Amino acid sequence: MRKTGTILFLFFLSVLLHAQNNFIPGSITKLDGTIHKGDINFQDWKRSPKQIEFRNGDGTITFSPERLLGFTVGEETYISRLTSLDVTEQNLNKMHPSTPVEFMDVHIFLRQLVEGNINLYEYFDYRSHYFFEKDDVFRELNYREMLTDNLKLKPQKTFIGQLNLLLSDCQDVHVKESMSYKKEQLVKLINMYNHCGDQTYVYKKRREIENGSGAFIGVGVTKLNLNTESSESAFVNYSPENNMSINFGGFYELFINKDLKKWSVLGELGFFTVKGDTEYSHVYFELFDYHNRQQFEYQISSVDFNLLIRYRFNTNNQKLIPFLGGGVGVNFTSGNLEVFQTKDGSDGTNHYKFEPRKMNFGLSLGAGLEVSKFALELRYGFVSKVFSFADSSDLQTFMLRAYYNFN
Missing domain, CATH: 2.40.160.20 (Porin)
Structure with missing residues:
Protein backbone atom coordinates (compact mmCIF):
# COMPACT_ATOMS: atom_id res chain seq x y z
CA MET A 1 0.00 0.00 0.00
CA ARG A 2 2.81 2.40 0.88
CA LYS A 3 4.59 1.59 -2.38
CA THR A 4 1.44 2.29 -4.38
CA GLY A 5 0.92 5.58 -2.54
CA THR A 6 4.48 6.58 -3.41
CA ILE A 7 3.85 5.78 -7.07
CA LEU A 8 0.69 7.91 -7.03
CA PHE A 9 2.55 10.82 -5.41
CA LEU A 10 5.38 10.66 -7.95
CA PHE A 11 2.85 10.51 -10.77
CA PHE A 12 1.12 13.69 -9.68
CA LEU A 13 4.45 15.41 -9.06
CA SER A 14 5.62 14.67 -12.61
CA VAL A 15 2.34 15.92 -14.07
CA LEU A 16 2.48 19.13 -12.03
CA LEU A 17 6.04 19.80 -13.14
CA HIS A 18 5.07 19.27 -16.76
CA ALA A 19 2.02 21.50 -16.36
CA GLN A 20 4.21 24.50 -15.51
CA ASN A 21 4.71 24.97 -19.25
CA ASN A 22 1.51 25.19 -21.29
CA PHE A 23 2.66 26.69 -24.56
CA ILE A 24 -0.22 26.83 -27.02
CA PRO A 25 -0.71 28.78 -30.26
CA GLY A 26 -1.26 32.49 -29.81
CA SER A 27 -0.19 35.88 -31.06
CA ILE A 28 1.11 39.17 -29.71
CA THR A 29 0.54 42.70 -30.98
CA LYS A 30 3.56 44.92 -30.54
CA LEU A 31 3.50 48.66 -29.90
CA ASP A 32 3.99 49.41 -33.62
CA GLY A 33 0.85 47.40 -34.45
CA THR A 34 2.60 44.39 -35.96
CA ILE A 35 1.20 40.96 -35.09
CA HIS A 36 3.50 38.04 -34.43
CA LYS A 37 2.28 34.45 -34.21
CA GLY A 38 3.86 31.84 -31.99
CA ASP A 39 3.18 30.02 -28.74
CA ILE A 40 2.22 31.56 -25.40
CA ASN A 41 2.64 29.93 -22.00
CA PHE A 42 -1.02 29.95 -20.99
CA GLN A 43 -1.66 29.24 -17.31
CA ASP A 44 -5.46 29.70 -17.28
CA TRP A 45 -4.87 32.78 -15.17
CA LYS A 46 -7.21 33.49 -12.30
CA ARG A 47 -5.22 36.61 -11.42
CA SER A 48 -4.48 38.75 -14.44
CA PRO A 49 -0.92 38.05 -15.65
CA LYS A 50 1.75 40.61 -14.91
CA GLN A 51 3.79 39.29 -17.82
CA ILE A 52 3.61 36.56 -20.47
CA GLU A 53 6.09 34.17 -22.08
CA PHE A 54 6.09 34.15 -25.88
CA ARG A 55 7.91 31.59 -28.00
CA ASN A 56 8.57 32.05 -31.68
CA GLY A 57 11.16 29.58 -32.93
CA ASP A 58 13.67 28.40 -30.36
CA GLY A 59 13.76 31.43 -28.08
CA THR A 60 11.34 32.47 -25.34
CA ILE A 61 10.73 36.17 -24.66
CA THR A 62 8.97 37.66 -21.65
CA PHE A 63 6.65 40.60 -22.30
CA SER A 64 5.22 42.98 -19.71
CA PRO A 65 2.11 45.13 -20.46
CA GLU A 66 4.33 48.13 -21.23
CA ARG A 67 5.79 46.31 -24.26
CA LEU A 68 2.59 45.16 -25.99
CA LEU A 69 -0.76 46.40 -27.21
CA GLY A 70 -2.22 43.00 -26.41
CA PHE A 71 -2.18 39.28 -27.13
CA THR A 72 -4.47 36.37 -27.90
CA VAL A 73 -4.15 32.81 -26.62
CA GLY A 74 -6.61 29.97 -27.07
CA GLU A 75 -10.04 31.60 -27.14
CA GLU A 76 -9.01 34.54 -24.97
CA THR A 77 -7.97 38.07 -25.91
CA TYR A 78 -6.05 40.40 -23.61
CA ILE A 79 -5.34 44.08 -24.11
CA SER A 80 -2.71 46.28 -22.48
CA ARG A 81 -3.69 49.62 -21.00
CA LEU A 82 -2.22 52.36 -18.85
CA THR A 83 -5.23 53.26 -16.73
CA SER A 84 -6.47 54.43 -13.36
CA LEU A 85 -7.27 51.53 -11.02
CA ASP A 86 -9.39 51.69 -7.86
CA VAL A 87 -7.03 50.47 -5.12
CA THR A 88 -9.21 51.43 -2.16
CA GLU A 89 -8.52 49.08 0.74
CA GLN A 90 -11.07 46.23 0.75
CA ASN A 91 -9.55 43.99 3.38
CA LEU A 92 -11.97 44.20 6.32
CA ASN A 93 -9.15 43.72 8.84
CA LYS A 94 -7.43 46.83 7.50
CA MET A 95 -10.47 49.01 6.88
CA HIS A 96 -11.78 51.77 9.15
CA PRO A 97 -14.51 54.44 8.82
CA SER A 98 -12.02 56.97 7.49
CA THR A 99 -10.47 54.67 4.88
CA PRO A 100 -9.83 56.92 1.86
CA VAL A 101 -10.88 56.19 -1.71
CA GLU A 102 -7.66 55.69 -3.64
CA PHE A 103 -6.73 55.34 -7.31
CA MET A 104 -3.42 54.40 -8.85
CA ASP A 105 -2.12 54.67 -12.42
CA VAL A 106 -1.09 51.19 -13.55
CA HIS A 107 -0.12 49.43 -16.80
CA ILE A 108 -1.96 46.12 -16.87
CA PHE A 109 -3.24 43.26 -19.02
CA LEU A 110 -7.04 42.98 -19.10
CA ARG A 111 -9.11 40.08 -20.45
CA GLN A 112 -11.76 40.97 -23.00
CA LEU A 113 -15.23 39.74 -22.06
CA VAL A 114 -17.39 41.47 -24.68
CA GLU A 115 -16.57 43.01 -28.06
CA GLY A 116 -18.87 45.45 -29.83
CA ASN A 117 -19.98 49.08 -29.69
CA ILE A 118 -19.01 48.81 -26.05
CA ASN A 119 -16.12 46.55 -25.09
CA LEU A 120 -16.03 45.05 -21.62
CA TYR A 121 -12.82 43.93 -19.89
CA GLU A 122 -11.86 42.31 -16.61
CA TYR A 123 -8.79 42.80 -14.46
CA PHE A 124 -8.35 40.62 -11.38
CA ASP A 125 -5.85 41.20 -8.59
CA TYR A 126 -7.46 40.02 -5.35
CA ARG A 127 -10.90 41.06 -6.65
CA SER A 128 -12.52 41.71 -10.02
CA HIS A 129 -12.34 45.13 -11.66
CA TYR A 130 -14.46 45.70 -14.78
CA PHE A 131 -13.61 48.27 -17.44
CA PHE A 132 -15.61 49.59 -20.39
CA GLU A 133 -14.43 51.05 -23.68
CA LYS A 134 -16.76 53.16 -25.81
CA ASP A 135 -15.50 55.35 -28.61
CA ASP A 136 -12.35 56.93 -27.12
CA VAL A 137 -13.35 56.48 -23.48
CA PHE A 138 -11.72 53.73 -21.41
CA ARG A 139 -12.61 53.65 -17.73
CA GLU A 140 -13.24 51.38 -14.77
CA LEU A 141 -16.78 50.64 -13.65
CA ASN A 142 -16.32 51.47 -9.99
CA TYR A 143 -17.55 49.41 -7.09
CA ARG A 144 -16.19 49.25 -3.58
CA GLU A 145 -17.32 48.65 -0.01
CA MET A 146 -16.73 51.20 2.73
CA LEU A 147 -16.96 50.92 6.51
CA THR A 148 -19.51 53.18 8.20
CA ASP A 149 -19.19 54.86 11.59
CA ASN A 150 -21.14 52.01 13.19
CA LEU A 151 -18.70 49.53 11.60
CA LYS A 152 -21.02 48.14 8.96
CA LEU A 153 -20.05 47.53 5.35
CA LYS A 154 -21.83 49.78 2.88
CA PRO A 155 -21.47 49.17 -0.88
CA GLN A 156 -20.74 52.13 -3.11
CA LYS A 157 -22.29 51.12 -6.44
CA THR A 158 -20.93 53.94 -8.57
CA PHE A 159 -21.05 51.65 -11.60
CA ILE A 160 -24.88 51.86 -11.64
CA GLY A 161 -24.78 55.55 -12.49
CA GLN A 162 -21.94 54.98 -14.97
CA LEU A 163 -23.97 52.33 -16.79
CA ASN A 164 -27.11 54.49 -16.89
CA LEU A 165 -25.14 57.23 -18.65
CA LEU A 166 -23.23 54.78 -20.85
CA LEU A 167 -26.34 52.95 -22.12
CA SER A 168 -28.70 55.93 -22.27
CA ASP A 169 -28.79 55.94 -26.09
CA CYS A 170 -30.57 52.54 -26.13
CA GLN A 171 -34.13 52.62 -24.84
CA ASP A 172 -34.38 48.82 -24.84
CA VAL A 173 -31.74 48.35 -22.14
CA HIS A 174 -32.42 49.24 -18.53
CA VAL A 175 -30.09 49.13 -15.53
CA LYS A 176 -31.65 47.87 -12.31
CA GLU A 177 -30.62 49.53 -9.07
CA SER A 178 -30.38 46.08 -7.53
CA MET A 179 -27.82 44.95 -10.11
CA SER A 180 -24.72 43.28 -8.65
CA TYR A 181 -21.11 43.88 -9.64
CA LYS A 182 -20.87 40.41 -11.16
CA LYS A 183 -19.33 39.34 -14.44
CA GLU A 184 -22.34 37.45 -15.77
CA GLN A 185 -24.75 40.36 -15.16
CA LEU A 186 -22.38 42.89 -16.73
CA VAL A 187 -21.66 40.68 -19.75
CA LYS A 188 -25.38 40.14 -20.35
CA LEU A 189 -26.18 43.85 -20.06
CA ILE A 190 -23.41 45.00 -22.43
CA ASN A 191 -24.30 42.30 -24.95
CA MET A 192 -27.93 43.44 -24.87
CA TYR A 193 -26.78 46.99 -25.55
CA ASN A 194 -24.52 45.90 -28.42
CA HIS A 195 -27.57 44.23 -30.03
CA CYS A 196 -29.89 47.17 -29.37
CA GLY A 197 -32.81 47.15 -31.80
CA ASP A 198 -32.30 43.51 -32.79
CA GLN A 199 -35.57 41.90 -31.73
CA THR A 200 -34.31 38.42 -32.65
CA TYR A 201 -31.29 38.53 -30.33
CA VAL A 202 -31.40 36.23 -27.30
CA TYR A 203 -28.54 36.31 -24.82
CA LYS A 204 -26.94 32.93 -24.19
CA LYS A 205 -24.71 32.42 -21.21
CA ARG A 206 -21.26 31.17 -22.10
CA ARG A 207 -20.43 27.89 -20.43
CA GLU A 208 -17.37 28.51 -18.29
CA ILE A 209 -16.72 24.85 -17.57
CA GLU A 210 -17.10 22.07 -20.09
Whole structure:
Protein backbone atom coordinates (compact mmCIF):
# COMPACT_ATOMS: atom_id res chain seq x y z
CA MET A 1 0.00 0.00 0.00
CA ARG A 2 2.81 2.40 0.88
CA LYS A 3 4.59 1.59 -2.38
CA THR A 4 1.44 2.29 -4.38
CA GLY A 5 0.92 5.58 -2.54
CA THR A 6 4.48 6.58 -3.41
CA ILE A 7 3.85 5.78 -7.07
CA LEU A 8 0.69 7.91 -7.03
CA PHE A 9 2.55 10.82 -5.41
CA LEU A 10 5.38 10.66 -7.95
CA PHE A 11 2.85 10.51 -10.77
CA PHE A 12 1.12 13.69 -9.68
CA LEU A 13 4.45 15.41 -9.06
CA SER A 14 5.62 14.67 -12.61
CA VAL A 15 2.34 15.92 -14.07
CA LEU A 16 2.48 19.13 -12.03
CA LEU A 17 6.04 19.80 -13.14
CA HIS A 18 5.07 19.27 -16.76
CA ALA A 19 2.02 21.50 -16.36
CA GLN A 20 4.21 24.50 -15.51
CA ASN A 21 4.71 24.97 -19.25
CA ASN A 22 1.51 25.19 -21.29
CA PHE A 23 2.66 26.69 -24.56
CA ILE A 24 -0.22 26.83 -27.02
CA PRO A 25 -0.71 28.78 -30.26
CA GLY A 26 -1.26 32.49 -29.81
CA SER A 27 -0.19 35.88 -31.06
CA ILE A 28 1.11 39.17 -29.71
CA THR A 29 0.54 42.70 -30.98
CA LYS A 30 3.56 44.92 -30.54
CA LEU A 31 3.50 48.66 -29.90
CA ASP A 32 3.99 49.41 -33.62
CA GLY A 33 0.85 47.40 -34.45
CA THR A 34 2.60 44.39 -35.96
CA ILE A 35 1.20 40.96 -35.09
CA HIS A 36 3.50 38.04 -34.43
CA LYS A 37 2.28 34.45 -34.21
CA GLY A 38 3.86 31.84 -31.99
CA ASP A 39 3.18 30.02 -28.74
CA ILE A 40 2.22 31.56 -25.40
CA ASN A 41 2.64 29.93 -22.00
CA PHE A 42 -1.02 29.95 -20.99
CA GLN A 43 -1.66 29.24 -17.31
CA ASP A 44 -5.46 29.70 -17.28
CA TRP A 45 -4.87 32.78 -15.17
CA LYS A 46 -7.21 33.49 -12.30
CA ARG A 47 -5.22 36.61 -11.42
CA SER A 48 -4.48 38.75 -14.44
CA PRO A 49 -0.92 38.05 -15.65
CA LYS A 50 1.75 40.61 -14.91
CA GLN A 51 3.79 39.29 -17.82
CA ILE A 52 3.61 36.56 -20.47
CA GLU A 53 6.09 34.17 -22.08
CA PHE A 54 6.09 34.15 -25.88
CA ARG A 55 7.91 31.59 -28.00
CA ASN A 56 8.57 32.05 -31.68
CA GLY A 57 11.16 29.58 -32.93
CA ASP A 58 13.67 28.40 -30.36
CA GLY A 59 13.76 31.43 -28.08
CA THR A 60 11.34 32.47 -25.34
CA ILE A 61 10.73 36.17 -24.66
CA THR A 62 8.97 37.66 -21.65
CA PHE A 63 6.65 40.60 -22.30
CA SER A 64 5.22 42.98 -19.71
CA PRO A 65 2.11 45.13 -20.46
CA GLU A 66 4.33 48.13 -21.23
CA ARG A 67 5.79 46.31 -24.26
CA LEU A 68 2.59 45.16 -25.99
CA LEU A 69 -0.76 46.40 -27.21
CA GLY A 70 -2.22 43.00 -26.41
CA PHE A 71 -2.18 39.28 -27.13
CA THR A 72 -4.47 36.37 -27.90
CA VAL A 73 -4.15 32.81 -26.62
CA GLY A 74 -6.61 29.97 -27.07
CA GLU A 75 -10.04 31.60 -27.14
CA GLU A 76 -9.01 34.54 -24.97
CA THR A 77 -7.97 38.07 -25.91
CA TYR A 78 -6.05 40.40 -23.61
CA ILE A 79 -5.34 44.08 -24.11
CA SER A 80 -2.71 46.28 -22.48
CA ARG A 81 -3.69 49.62 -21.00
CA LEU A 82 -2.22 52.36 -18.85
CA THR A 83 -5.23 53.26 -16.73
CA SER A 84 -6.47 54.43 -13.36
CA LEU A 85 -7.27 51.53 -11.02
CA ASP A 86 -9.39 51.69 -7.86
CA VAL A 87 -7.03 50.47 -5.12
CA THR A 88 -9.21 51.43 -2.16
CA GLU A 89 -8.52 49.08 0.74
CA GLN A 90 -11.07 46.23 0.75
CA ASN A 91 -9.55 43.99 3.38
CA LEU A 92 -11.97 44.20 6.32
CA ASN A 93 -9.15 43.72 8.84
CA LYS A 94 -7.43 46.83 7.50
CA MET A 95 -10.47 49.01 6.88
CA HIS A 96 -11.78 51.77 9.15
CA PRO A 97 -14.51 54.44 8.82
CA SER A 98 -12.02 56.97 7.49
CA THR A 99 -10.47 54.67 4.88
CA PRO A 100 -9.83 56.92 1.86
CA VAL A 101 -10.88 56.19 -1.71
CA GLU A 102 -7.66 55.69 -3.64
CA PHE A 103 -6.73 55.34 -7.31
CA MET A 104 -3.42 54.40 -8.85
CA ASP A 105 -2.12 54.67 -12.42
CA VAL A 106 -1.09 51.19 -13.55
CA HIS A 107 -0.12 49.43 -16.80
CA ILE A 108 -1.96 46.12 -16.87
CA PHE A 109 -3.24 43.26 -19.02
CA LEU A 110 -7.04 42.98 -19.10
CA ARG A 111 -9.11 40.08 -20.45
CA GLN A 112 -11.76 40.97 -23.00
CA LEU A 113 -15.23 39.74 -22.06
CA VAL A 114 -17.39 41.47 -24.68
CA GLU A 115 -16.57 43.01 -28.06
CA GLY A 116 -18.87 45.45 -29.83
CA ASN A 117 -19.98 49.08 -29.69
CA ILE A 118 -19.01 48.81 -26.05
CA ASN A 119 -16.12 46.55 -25.09
CA LEU A 120 -16.03 45.05 -21.62
CA TYR A 121 -12.82 43.93 -19.89
CA GLU A 122 -11.86 42.31 -16.61
CA TYR A 123 -8.79 42.80 -14.46
CA PHE A 124 -8.35 40.62 -11.38
CA ASP A 125 -5.85 41.20 -8.59
CA TYR A 126 -7.46 40.02 -5.35
CA ARG A 127 -10.90 41.06 -6.65
CA SER A 128 -12.52 41.71 -10.02
CA HIS A 129 -12.34 45.13 -11.66
CA TYR A 130 -14.46 45.70 -14.78
CA PHE A 131 -13.61 48.27 -17.44
CA PHE A 132 -15.61 49.59 -20.39
CA GLU A 133 -14.43 51.05 -23.68
CA LYS A 134 -16.76 53.16 -25.81
CA ASP A 135 -15.50 55.35 -28.61
CA ASP A 136 -12.35 56.93 -27.12
CA VAL A 137 -13.35 56.48 -23.48
CA PHE A 138 -11.72 53.73 -21.41
CA ARG A 139 -12.61 53.65 -17.73
CA GLU A 140 -13.24 51.38 -14.77
CA LEU A 141 -16.78 50.64 -13.65
CA ASN A 142 -16.32 51.47 -9.99
CA TYR A 143 -17.55 49.41 -7.09
CA ARG A 144 -16.19 49.25 -3.58
CA GLU A 145 -17.32 48.65 -0.01
CA MET A 146 -16.73 51.20 2.73
CA LEU A 147 -16.96 50.92 6.51
CA THR A 148 -19.51 53.18 8.20
CA ASP A 149 -19.19 54.86 11.59
CA ASN A 150 -21.14 52.01 13.19
CA LEU A 151 -18.70 49.53 11.60
CA LYS A 152 -21.02 48.14 8.96
CA LEU A 153 -20.05 47.53 5.35
CA LYS A 154 -21.83 49.78 2.88
CA PRO A 155 -21.47 49.17 -0.88
CA GLN A 156 -20.74 52.13 -3.11
CA LYS A 157 -22.29 51.12 -6.44
CA THR A 158 -20.93 53.94 -8.57
CA PHE A 159 -21.05 51.65 -11.60
CA ILE A 160 -24.88 51.86 -11.64
CA GLY A 161 -24.78 55.55 -12.49
CA GLN A 162 -21.94 54.98 -14.97
CA LEU A 163 -23.97 52.33 -16.79
CA ASN A 164 -27.11 54.49 -16.89
CA LEU A 165 -25.14 57.23 -18.65
CA LEU A 166 -23.23 54.78 -20.85
CA LEU A 167 -26.34 52.95 -22.12
CA SER A 168 -28.70 55.93 -22.27
CA ASP A 169 -28.79 55.94 -26.09
CA CYS A 170 -30.57 52.54 -26.13
CA GLN A 171 -34.13 52.62 -24.84
CA ASP A 172 -34.38 48.82 -24.84
CA VAL A 173 -31.74 48.35 -22.14
CA HIS A 174 -32.42 49.24 -18.53
CA VAL A 175 -30.09 49.13 -15.53
CA LYS A 176 -31.65 47.87 -12.31
CA GLU A 177 -30.62 49.53 -9.07
CA SER A 178 -30.38 46.08 -7.53
CA MET A 179 -27.82 44.95 -10.11
CA SER A 180 -24.72 43.28 -8.65
CA TYR A 181 -21.11 43.88 -9.64
CA LYS A 182 -20.87 40.41 -11.16
CA LYS A 183 -19.33 39.34 -14.44
CA GLU A 184 -22.34 37.45 -15.77
CA GLN A 185 -24.75 40.36 -15.16
CA LEU A 186 -22.38 42.89 -16.73
CA VAL A 187 -21.66 40.68 -19.75
CA LYS A 188 -25.38 40.14 -20.35
CA LEU A 189 -26.18 43.85 -20.06
CA ILE A 190 -23.41 45.00 -22.43
CA ASN A 191 -24.30 42.30 -24.95
CA MET A 192 -27.93 43.44 -24.87
CA TYR A 193 -26.78 46.99 -25.55
CA ASN A 194 -24.52 45.90 -28.42
CA HIS A 195 -27.57 44.23 -30.03
CA CYS A 196 -29.89 47.17 -29.37
CA GLY A 197 -32.81 47.15 -31.80
CA ASP A 198 -32.30 43.51 -32.79
CA GLN A 199 -35.57 41.90 -31.73
CA THR A 200 -34.31 38.42 -32.65
CA TYR A 201 -31.29 38.53 -30.33
CA VAL A 202 -31.40 36.23 -27.30
CA TYR A 203 -28.54 36.31 -24.82
CA LYS A 204 -26.94 32.93 -24.19
CA LYS A 205 -24.71 32.42 -21.21
CA ARG A 206 -21.26 31.17 -22.10
CA ARG A 207 -20.43 27.89 -20.43
CA GLU A 208 -17.37 28.51 -18.29
CA ILE A 209 -16.72 24.85 -17.57
CA GLU A 210 -17.10 22.07 -20.09
CA ASN A 211 -18.21 18.63 -19.10
CA GLY A 212 -18.75 15.23 -20.61
CA SER A 213 -20.23 11.85 -19.89
CA GLY A 214 -19.96 8.42 -21.39
CA ALA A 215 -19.38 4.71 -20.92
CA PHE A 216 -16.38 2.43 -20.62
CA ILE A 217 -15.57 -1.26 -20.79
CA GLY A 218 -12.33 -3.01 -19.90
CA VAL A 219 -10.68 -6.41 -19.86
CA GLY A 220 -7.63 -7.16 -17.76
CA VAL A 221 -5.68 -9.48 -15.53
CA THR A 222 -6.09 -9.46 -11.77
CA LYS A 223 -3.95 -10.99 -9.06
CA LEU A 224 -5.18 -11.74 -5.53
CA ASN A 225 -2.28 -11.45 -3.11
CA LEU A 226 -2.62 -13.10 0.32
CA ASN A 227 -0.20 -13.14 3.21
CA THR A 228 -0.75 -14.90 6.55
CA GLU A 229 1.81 -15.35 9.29
CA SER A 230 0.61 -18.73 10.53
CA SER A 231 2.74 -21.69 9.33
CA GLU A 232 -0.32 -23.93 9.70
CA SER A 233 -2.36 -21.73 7.43
CA ALA A 234 -4.19 -23.21 4.47
CA PHE A 235 -2.38 -20.60 2.38
CA VAL A 236 1.21 -21.75 2.94
CA ASN A 237 2.94 -21.87 -0.47
CA TYR A 238 0.01 -20.07 -2.09
CA SER A 239 1.30 -18.27 -5.15
CA PRO A 240 -1.04 -15.72 -6.76
CA GLU A 241 -1.89 -16.17 -10.41
CA ASN A 242 -3.25 -13.77 -12.99
CA ASN A 243 -6.95 -14.21 -13.72
CA MET A 244 -9.12 -12.48 -16.30
CA SER A 245 -11.27 -9.64 -14.99
CA ILE A 246 -13.97 -7.49 -16.54
CA ASN A 247 -14.95 -3.91 -15.75
CA PHE A 248 -17.69 -1.74 -17.27
CA GLY A 249 -19.70 1.30 -16.32
CA GLY A 250 -20.17 5.01 -16.89
CA PHE A 251 -18.30 8.22 -16.16
CA TYR A 252 -18.88 11.94 -15.77
CA GLU A 253 -16.03 14.35 -16.52
CA LEU A 254 -15.84 17.95 -15.38
CA PHE A 255 -13.22 20.09 -17.12
CA ILE A 256 -11.38 22.55 -14.92
CA ASN A 257 -9.97 24.52 -17.85
CA LYS A 258 -12.54 25.48 -20.47
CA ASP A 259 -10.07 26.41 -23.22
CA LEU A 260 -7.20 23.96 -22.97
CA LYS A 261 -9.21 21.01 -21.67
CA LYS A 262 -6.11 19.75 -19.90
CA TRP A 263 -7.19 19.23 -16.30
CA SER A 264 -10.42 17.46 -15.46
CA VAL A 265 -12.10 15.65 -12.59
CA LEU A 266 -13.43 12.23 -13.52
CA GLY A 267 -16.11 10.38 -11.58
CA GLU A 268 -16.58 6.71 -12.46
CA LEU A 269 -19.30 4.28 -11.41
CA GLY A 270 -18.57 0.75 -12.56
CA PHE A 271 -18.99 -2.96 -12.02
CA PHE A 272 -15.94 -5.20 -11.61
CA THR A 273 -15.72 -8.98 -11.48
CA VAL A 274 -12.94 -11.57 -11.34
CA LYS A 275 -12.74 -15.25 -10.52
CA GLY A 276 -9.95 -17.76 -10.38
CA ASP A 277 -8.76 -21.12 -9.09
CA THR A 278 -5.41 -22.75 -8.45
CA GLU A 279 -3.83 -25.72 -6.70
CA TYR A 280 -0.82 -25.73 -4.41
CA SER A 281 0.68 -27.80 -1.62
CA HIS A 282 3.33 -27.89 1.08
CA VAL A 283 5.10 -30.64 3.04
CA TYR A 284 3.84 -30.98 6.57
CA PHE A 285 5.65 -34.27 7.46
CA GLU A 286 9.02 -34.58 5.75
CA LEU A 287 9.82 -38.13 6.97
CA PHE A 288 6.98 -39.60 4.90
CA ASP A 289 6.82 -36.78 2.39
CA TYR A 290 3.26 -36.02 3.43
CA HIS A 291 1.70 -32.97 1.82
CA ASN A 292 -1.13 -30.60 2.53
CA ARG A 293 -2.86 -30.20 -0.81
CA GLN A 294 -5.10 -27.19 -1.39
CA GLN A 295 -7.56 -26.35 -4.12
CA PHE A 296 -8.19 -22.62 -4.05
CA GLU A 297 -11.21 -20.93 -5.67
CA TYR A 298 -12.46 -17.36 -5.45
CA GLN A 299 -14.98 -15.06 -7.05
CA ILE A 300 -15.10 -11.35 -6.27
CA SER A 301 -17.46 -8.73 -7.64
CA SER A 302 -17.74 -5.08 -6.70
CA VAL A 303 -19.52 -1.87 -7.47
CA ASP A 304 -16.80 0.78 -7.66
CA PHE A 305 -16.87 4.52 -7.35
CA ASN A 306 -13.62 6.21 -8.40
CA LEU A 307 -12.71 9.88 -8.27
CA LEU A 308 -9.72 10.75 -10.43
CA ILE A 309 -7.76 13.69 -11.78
CA ARG A 310 -6.94 13.49 -15.49
CA TYR A 311 -4.32 15.53 -17.31
CA ARG A 312 -4.16 15.80 -21.10
CA PHE A 313 -0.94 16.63 -22.93
CA ASN A 314 -2.78 18.85 -25.38
CA THR A 315 -0.34 21.55 -26.45
CA ASN A 316 -1.02 21.99 -30.17
CA ASN A 317 -4.72 21.16 -30.48
CA GLN A 318 -3.69 17.85 -31.98
CA LYS A 319 -6.23 15.13 -32.79
CA LEU A 320 -4.40 12.37 -30.91
CA ILE A 321 -4.08 13.43 -27.28
CA PRO A 322 -2.11 11.45 -24.64
CA PHE A 323 -3.32 11.64 -21.06
CA LEU A 324 -2.50 10.51 -17.53
CA GLY A 325 -4.87 10.02 -14.62
CA GLY A 326 -4.94 8.91 -11.04
CA GLY A 327 -7.11 8.92 -7.96
CA VAL A 328 -8.87 7.01 -5.21
CA GLY A 329 -11.93 4.82 -5.03
CA VAL A 330 -14.47 3.08 -2.82
CA ASN A 331 -15.41 -0.54 -3.61
CA PHE A 332 -18.58 -2.24 -2.37
CA THR A 333 -17.60 -5.88 -2.55
CA SER A 334 -19.31 -9.28 -2.58
CA GLY A 335 -18.23 -12.85 -3.36
CA ASN A 336 -16.38 -15.64 -1.59
CA LEU A 337 -13.09 -17.47 -1.28
CA GLU A 338 -12.99 -21.24 -0.70
CA VAL A 339 -10.12 -23.59 0.08
CA PHE A 340 -10.48 -27.39 -0.04
CA GLN A 341 -7.59 -29.03 1.85
CA THR A 342 -6.63 -32.68 1.89
CA LYS A 343 -3.75 -34.23 3.85
CA ASP A 344 -1.71 -37.22 2.81
CA GLY A 345 -2.10 -40.03 5.36
CA SER A 346 -5.48 -38.86 6.59
CA ASP A 347 -9.07 -39.13 5.44
CA GLY A 348 -11.46 -36.31 4.82
CA THR A 349 -11.25 -32.84 3.41
CA ASN A 350 -11.04 -29.58 5.29
CA HIS A 351 -13.20 -26.84 3.83
CA TYR A 352 -12.52 -23.16 4.50
CA LYS A 353 -14.81 -20.39 3.26
CA PHE A 354 -14.28 -16.67 3.57
CA GLU A 355 -16.21 -13.61 2.49
CA PRO A 356 -14.61 -10.30 1.49
CA ARG A 357 -15.12 -7.14 3.44
CA LYS A 358 -18.21 -5.25 2.32
CA MET A 359 -16.35 -2.01 1.65
CA ASN A 360 -12.75 -1.49 0.54
CA PHE A 361 -10.60 1.37 -0.65
CA GLY A 362 -8.42 1.50 -3.71
CA LEU A 363 -6.05 3.53 -5.85
CA SER A 364 -5.98 3.90 -9.62
CA LEU A 365 -3.36 5.03 -12.14
CA GLY A 366 -3.84 5.23 -15.87
CA ALA A 367 -2.28 6.35 -19.14
CA GLY A 368 -3.89 6.44 -22.54
CA LEU A 369 -4.68 8.11 -25.83
CA GLU A 370 -7.79 10.05 -26.82
CA VAL A 371 -9.07 10.74 -30.30
CA SER A 372 -12.39 12.47 -30.89
CA LYS A 373 -15.05 10.74 -28.76
CA PHE A 374 -12.96 7.61 -28.16
CA ALA A 375 -10.14 6.82 -25.76
CA LEU A 376 -8.00 3.82 -24.82
CA GLU A 377 -6.38 3.59 -21.41
CA LEU A 378 -4.04 1.18 -19.64
CA ARG A 379 -5.26 1.23 -16.05
CA TYR A 380 -3.56 -0.06 -12.91
CA GLY A 381 -5.83 -0.66 -9.93
CA PHE A 382 -5.00 -1.53 -6.35
CA VAL A 383 -7.58 -2.52 -3.71
CA SER A 384 -6.26 -3.12 -0.19
CA LYS A 385 -7.34 -5.43 2.66
CA VAL A 386 -10.02 -7.34 0.75
CA PHE A 387 -10.25 -10.14 3.36
CA SER A 388 -10.12 -9.61 7.10
CA PHE A 389 -8.56 -12.98 7.96
CA ALA A 390 -5.26 -12.25 6.19
CA ASP A 391 -2.51 -9.95 7.41
CA SER A 392 -2.55 -8.48 3.92
CA SER A 393 -4.89 -9.21 1.06
CA ASP A 394 -5.04 -7.01 -1.98
CA LEU A 395 -6.22 -7.08 -5.57
CA GLN A 396 -3.88 -5.77 -8.25
CA THR A 397 -5.25 -5.28 -11.74
CA PHE A 398 -3.81 -4.26 -15.10
CA MET A 399 -6.60 -3.49 -17.51
CA LEU A 400 -7.11 -2.15 -21.02
CA ARG A 401 -10.18 0.09 -21.06
CA ALA A 402 -12.10 1.68 -23.94
CA TYR A 403 -14.09 4.89 -23.43
CA TYR A 404 -16.80 6.54 -25.47
CA ASN A 405 -17.91 10.10 -24.76
CA PHE A 406 -21.56 10.88 -25.47
CA ASN A 407 -21.01 14.65 -25.73
